[in-house]
Each structure stands twice: as structure tokens, then as C-alpha cells.
Amino acid sequence: MRIMKGMVSWHTTLAGSVRRLSCYNEVVSNEDFIAWVNSQLRARDWSLRKLSREAGIHHGTISRVLSGHNNPGHDFCDGLARAFGMASEEVYRLAGLLQPVPDDAAVAESMLYLFRRLTVADQERILAMMRALAELSESEKEG
Numbered sequence: 001m002r003i004m005k006g007m008v009s010w011h012t013t014l015a016g017s018v019r020r021l022s023c024y025n026e027v028v029s030n031e032d033f034i035a036w037v038n039s040q041l042r043a044r045d046w047s048l049r050k051l052s053r054e055a056g057i058h059h060g061t062i063s064r065v066l067s068g069h070n071n072p073g074h075d076f077c078d079g080l081a082r083a084f085g086m087a088s089e090e091v092y093r094l095a096g097l098l099q100p101v102p103d104d105a106a107v108a109e110s111m112l113y114l115f116r117r118l119t120v121a122d123q124e125r126i127l128a129m130m131r132a133l134a135e136l137s138e139s140e141k142e143g
Contacts, residue, residue, distance in 0.1 A: 030068065030071065030096070031068075033072065033094055033095050033096070034065070034066050034068065036094055037065075037066060037080065038066065040080075040084055048062050048063060048066075051080075051083055054082070054083035055079030055080055055082060055083035056079050056082065057075070057076060057079040057080075061076065062076075071095075072095040072097070073097075074092070074097065076095075077091040077092050077095050077097060078091075086110070086113070087109055087110055087112075087113035089109055089113075090106070090109065090110060090113075093106070
């Protein structure tokens with residue numbers, strides 16, 4: 001199994017909660033996926049049982065994947081995405097179930113996932129901020 005290496009992680013605070021967005025560059029091994037899941041558990045101070053509850057995945061299945069006895073499948077990745085508040089496609093790429101995409105496309109996928117979770121009013125505010133930033137950027141280029 002292969003996943004992406006060179007993951008550049010960054011955090012953004014949105015409505016008081018931290019959301020993780022990642023970009024990917026090159027391919028590496030299943031051990032990196034396992035290390036990534038373990039790092040997510042440590043960062044949240046979660047046990048396998050807590051992950052099992054949050055992801056809706058039997059704790060034995062999680063244990064088998066993290067010990068390298070089983071490979072993660074789509075249902076496993078969907079559960080992790082739910083538990084970690086991420087787009088499923090992002091976890092699929094980390095698990096090697098989807099092909100890599102350019103960094104900007106990975107960021108755009110994560111942004112769209114988060115954008116869809118907002119209220120319509122918050123979406124309108126974000127769009128207004130993006131328009132203002134784009135105009136500022138254009139004016140800085142010209143001047």
C-alpha cells in the first residue's frame with residue numbers, strides 16, 4: 001500500500017475550532033499512514049476505543065489496520081474522516097486509495113469540504129472576504 005509523503009500540514013482556526021488541512025507531494029508506504037493515524041490519536045489524546053466510537057469502526061478492525069495486518073479500505077477511511085473532521089478524499093489519498101493531486105487541488109478539496117459545513121450566512125461572509133482579498137492582491141500586483 002502506498003500513501004503520500006511530504007505532507008505539509010497547517011492549521012486554521014474556524015469558528016473556534018481547529019481544522020487540519022494537508023497537502024501532498026510524493027508516494028511512500030503504509031507505515032506512514034499508520035504513523036499518521038497514531039499521530040492524530042496522540043494529538044487528540046484519544047484511545048483506540050474513543051476512535052472506534054467516533055469513527056463507527058470496530059476497535060478490532062482499527063487495531064488490525066494499525067498493526068499492519070489489514071489494509072485500510074474505503075469504509076475505514078470514511079470513518080476516520082468523520083472522526084477527524086476531514087474530507088474523505090483527503091484520508092483516501094493518505095491511505096493510497098486515490099491518486100495524488102497537485103498541492104493546490106488538495107487544499108481546494110479541503111476548503112470545499114469545510115465550506116460546505118458552514119451555514120449559508122457564513123458561506124456568504126467567507127465569499128465576501130475572499131473577494132476582498134483577491135481585489136487587494138490584484139491591486140498590490142498592479143501597484
